[in-house]
Amino acid sequence: MFHALMLHEAEGGKVEVHFEELEIERLPEGDVLVEVDYSTLNYKDGLVLKGLGRLVRSYPHIPGVDFAGTVADSSHADFKPGDRVVLNGWRVGELHWGGYAQKARVKGDWLVKLPSGLTSRQAMAIGTAGYTSMLSVMALEAHGIEPASGPILVTGAAGGVGSVAVAILAKLGYRVAAVTGRPEAKAYLTDLGASEIVPRDELAEPPSRPLDKERWAGCIDAVGGTMLARVLSQMAYRGSVAAVGLAGGNELNTTVIPFLLRGVNLLGIDSVMCPKPQRETAWQRLAKDLPLDKLAGMEVDATLTDLPGLAGDILQGKVRGRVVVDLKG
Template sequence: MGFRALITDKDAAGKVTSSVQVLEEERLPEGDVSVDIEWAGLNYKDGLCLTGGGGLVRAYPHVAGIDFAGTVRESRDGRYAIGDQVVLTGWRVGETHWGGYAERARVNADWLVPLPAGLSTRDAMVVGTAGLTAMLAIDRLEGAGLKPGAGEVLVTGAAGGVGSIATALLSRLGYQVAALSGRPQHGDALRALGAASIIDRNDFLAQPDKPLESARWDGAIDSVGGEVLGKLLKQVKYGGAVASLGNAGGIALETTVLPFILRGVTLIGIDSVMQPYATRVAAWKRIAETFDIAAYAGLVREMGLEELPVAATEILAGEVRGRVIVRPGLS
């Protein structure tokens, strides 16, 4: 029996387009577990894959979608049985391997994580790669000494998927969150997630630039990069740490050694793609215990496969608030 998938293809002139097609099982790539996909997510990388940006997709036709959740349909691996609910993020699925924008996927069992208790497959994609990355950042910051109650933690790109979930998680864990965004019109939604203050990105960048600025932040989670990351490093308190996990504002980093050698600031890189199994399981467990799905409901938008090409351009333009989740079976 065939299944629906969003097929992304490139023509001889290099134009990339996507369309919903019905495929047969034998079209799926190699793998030892087949999953009936119930929900997938829309992430910045997905926007690149659907538009041909960034060189992420090497072979066409392709099925994008870097994360998904669903139920095991077939398994040749003893860790997963038919009917088990699972989550997949990372491992370049949706980039070099067919991903979640289909009703079915076939993947390597090592890439899967059992759905944690307390989360539905829909909940898992509300969290998705964005939430997993945010929790990995919090875990690393706490490992570097960050503790609740001492001072403010800055979250940049706070209206986006990673930033909004990081804001919600930090608040639930007892941190005082300052949410920085280029879209201050979303301030009320961020306050509802627990942000103690809202900072306009333009105002933040307009402050006088010095090699070291007034120490303000106990720590920070940065999903923007570029000029924003360069400036916030100058404002971190002695012994503080910054988790860097995105580059929506650019890949260049202009800074000096002064924050590092005079204040002992630590810059931590966060990668969610190749994280080992045990780290993923622990992060998902903590998410299930911490994240308030109901409180985040107003920042969730649902769509079917047909709507993804337009949504891809929106997320690349910074026009998506919160999380977009995809229901492949919706037509």
């Protein structure tokens, strides 16, 4: 038997949260059984817990798009009992039962061996948010953005993706400008390595013209919507924006002028179906390029019973840093 957070669909399509004891036989098919040590909370998890976005099509359901733990049983050639593993994406926690349980059974092809130097807890303090941040940094690097290129803007900087992005970029030597609407987050972001704090209001209005003053060599954008349109108008020549989120809306009202006259690149970052070799590279880079002392300062401790309340908070932008959910108890 193991403990799990289970979602059930009630009358009228409302989603209800239950905490249940389940038998291993209830788990879906898969060639690797994992003892889950930790999970985490992402924006997408908040949507699933609240029954929003039609991400889950079949109930009952165990959510949780991330988990880290130890292989308990495996018929997959790449994994054996005792291996430490991490999982992000692959529609786990949406179409497949996820990490809000003490055990998970999945396809071994979805797992990545945890790099030496990272614990399961640290892996979930990183989670999909941090892994996505590293994919974004790698995309900027691949398009020629380096510390000498100029300042890098990070929107939604006090959130999960933004916090990790600020810390990584600062360690790599970039000048980081962090956007936040929370004045109280200034000290937190400065400690992570931000050299400039940009009030959200500066970028909250639509651009008044197709091209504004060149300000940013690169950007990691977790907001989308109007803010992304404004940022595109301020990008430097041959600058690149890694788009990773839509907390500010999924519509983009802009022009092609930044792309045509400044050669700006808009880079879509998909963490869910990202090929395994790139995932493995991202996790190796996280173990090397993310300052773990800064990671500890981002962590918010939680248990399964805290998640229903935290789901509302993360959807409203009230969660700072990274939530680490302990499944061992």
